[in-house]
Every structure is written in structure tokens, then in C-alpha cells.
Amino acid sequence: MTAADAAFLGLDDGGGRHSMQIEARHCTSHDFLYGGSGVAACAAAAEAVTGRPLVWITTQYIGQARPGERLELDVDVLVAARSTSQTIVRAHVGDRLVLHATTAHTDRPVGDEAWWDEMPAVPTPDRCAPFSLHFDQVERDSFFRLLDRRAPADWNQRTDGRIPIWVRVPGWGIGTPASQAFVADIVPVAVMTALGRMTGATSLDNTLRVVHGEPYDGWVLLDVEAQGYRRSIGHGQVRLWRPDGVLLGIGSQTCIVRTGAAAGPVDPAG
Numbered sequence: 001m002t003a004a005d006a007a008f009l010g011l012d013d014g015g016g017r018h019s020m021q022i023e024a025r026h027c028t029s030h031d032f033l034y035g036g037s038g039v040a041a042c043a044a045a046a047e048a049v050t051g052r053p054l055v056w057i058t059t060q061y062i063g064q065a066r067p068g069e070r071l072e073l074d075v076d077v078l079v080a081a082r083s084t085s086q087t088i089v090r091a092h093v094g095d096r097l098v099l100h101a102t103t104a105h106t107d108r109p110v111g112d113e114a115w116w117d118e119m120p121a122v123p124t125p126d127r128c129a130p131f132s133l134h135f136d137q138v139e140r141d142s143f144f145r146l147l148d149r150r151a152p153a154d155w156n157q158r159t160d161g162r163i164p165i166w167v168r169v170p171g172w173g174i175g176t177p178a179s180q181a182f183v184a185d186i187v188p189v190a191v192m193t194a195l196g197r198m199t200g201a202t203s204l205d206n207t208l209r210v211v212h213g214e215p216y217d218g219w220v221l222l223d224v225e226a227q228g229y230r231r232s233i234g235h236g237q238v239r240l241w242r243p244d245g246v247l248l249g250i251g252s253q254t255c256i257v258r259t260g261a262a263a264g265p266v267d268p269a270g
Contacts, residue, residue: 001044001178002215008172008179009041018045018073022065024141033065033098034143035203036185041073042089042101043208044178049075050085052105054177058207059101069093083108115211119241125150125166125219133189133198146170147183161194161226161236166219173217174240175248177210183222184208184238184251190224191234191257199258201234210249212242219243232257 005011011020018041020026026037039059047054065071071091079086084106091099122128128150150166167183168174174183188201223239234257240248 001047002176004172004215005040005044005176005178006048008169009037009044011041011044013048016049018048018075020071020073022067022069022071024067025143025146027067027142029142029144031066033071034185035059035061035206036182037143038065038071038091038099039101039181039185039206039208040178041071042091042099043103043181045073046075046087046089046101046103047105047177050077050080050087050103050105052085052107053210053213054103054105055210055213056104056208057101057177057181058205059099060205061203062097062100065093065096065098071098113212115247117239117247119221119239119245119247120162120164120223122164122166122221123152124243125168128166129153131155131165156193159194159196161190163190163193163224165222165224167222168219173215174220175212175214175216177208177213177249179215180210180213180240180249180251181206181208183220184240184249185253186222186224187226187236187238187251187253188234188255188257190226190236190238191229191255194226195229195234195257201255201257204233204254204256207252208249209251212246212248216242216248220248229257232259 043057074090076088087103089101131149131151148168155163192198221241226236228235234255237252
């Protein structure tokens with residue numbers, strides 16, 4: 001966890017136990033915790049406790065939390081080997097479980113690096129239009145207002161299940177595992193777009209695999225891909241690319257897609 005991670009998330013360290021006062025900026029415009037905020041907090045807390053960079057986190061969404069509540073993060077280190085650590089993180093408000101995460105970490109030397117895919121050809125951010133959804137209530141304080149997102153003007157007309165979205169977070173460069181987790185909670189948008197209906201979706205889980213986790217301050221391309229849908233359950237993944245073609249990480253999600261107009265709180269972006 002970097003100092004920038006802790007400052008942006010508002011993560012406190014009280015004698016090795018981490019917590020976060022939930023604010024509107026951590027939440028959706030429907031006033032419940034945005035999944036990316038929760039996963040980012042779990043990732044940062046696990047890194048702080050193990051003292052090692054995170055390379056993998058998978059999170060199950062259990063419940064909801066709202067502004068004004070304090071999210072406490074209990075990190076249980078299951079393995080602390082010579083160069084790797086594994087943990088379980090329980091994120092809860094009082095006795096109410098909100099998130100449950102499993103993580104893996106390593107401080108092995110960097111050495112060679114490789115990836116077997118290429119960043120898609122996409123117009124640069126300055127040639128793309130602002131990206132927004134009809135769920136976005138820009139007049140309200142929420143995580144939407146922390147993001148600068150751009151996408152080709154025809155993104156919502158694509159039927160191949162794949163959407164390119166440029167994103168940056170002013171004041172918090174996307175590169176660390178926590179920052180990648182914050183922006184990668186986007187797969188449900190590709191699933192709904194491929195289905196041709198923006199009815200809203202709720203994430204069941206979120207996984208992030210970190211390839212290149214050093215801090216970086218600039219635009220990142222989210223190559224979001226819907227992969228399957230059945231029984232109102234959608235699946236997909238997102239690749240995070242730096243403009244120079246470096247693969248930062250790979251995320252995957254499963255979500256419940258609403259079959260009609262959403263009633264009550266909905267997390268449109270996961």
C-alpha cells in the first residue's frame with residue numbers, strides 16, 4: 001500500500017487494524033458502497049499487513065455499506081513464506097459482513113516480464129467523448145465524480161461485447177493494485193451493452209490479477225469484454241493497459257443483470 005492509496009481511500013491504521021470511514025465519494029449515487037472502493041480497501045490493507053505487493057485478489061460481495069458507516073478490515077495472514085504471503089480479508093461494519101477477500105502477495109525480484117496479448121487500437125483520450133451512463137447522477141457526490149472517463153462515441157452501439165474506455169483518477173495515478181481494483185469494477189457495463197439493455201446490475205464477485213503494479217499517473221485503457229450470460233447472470237473480464245502497451249492487470253467479474261427497469265439501489269458499474 002502506498003501513501004497515495006491510503007490518502008485517497010481514507011484508510012486508517014489503528015495498531016495494525018485498518019478501517020475506512022465511508023463517505024459519499026466511496027459510494028454510488030444510490031448511497032451504497034461502490035464495489036471498486038471496497039476491493040481497493042481490501043487490497044491496500046492486505047499489502048500493509050503483509051508488507052508485500054499484491055498480485056491477486058478475489059472478492060465476494062456479501063452485503064452493503066452506506067455513507068457515515070465505518071468499514072473495518074480484518075486481515076488474517078494464512079501463509080507467510082520466504083517470498084509469498086496469502087491472506088483472508090473480512091471487511092465489515094460492526095457485525096455485518098460486507099466483503100470477503102482472498103489475496104496473494106510476493107516480493108520476488110521483478111526479472112523478465114511478458115504478456116501474450118496486445119492493447120486494442122483505440123482513438124486517444126483527447127479524440128474520445130466523455131463516457132457516462134444514465135445511472136450517473138453527476139450532481140451528486142459519488143465515485144463517478146472521481147473518475148475522468150472517455151470512450152469512442154459509438155461505444156454503446158457495439159454488439160460484440162467489447163468496450164474500450166479510457167480512465168484516469170485525478171490525484172491518484174492508476175497503477176498500484178488498489179488503484180487498479182478501484183477502476184476495474186466495470187465488467188457489468190459491457191454485459192448490459194452486449195445485451196442491449198442498461199437495466200442495472202449487481203456484482204457477485206470481483207477478481208484482479210496484477211501484472212505490473214508500480215504507481216503510474218496517466219490515462220489507462222480498460223478493455224472491457226462480456227463473455228457469457230445465462231439465468232440473468234453475466235460474466236466478463238477487463239484488461240488494463242498503459243498507453244505504451246504495458247499490461248497492468250486483468251480483472252474478471254460475475255454479476256446479476258436486471259431483466260427489467262431497476263427498482264431500488266443498483267450498482268450499474270459492478
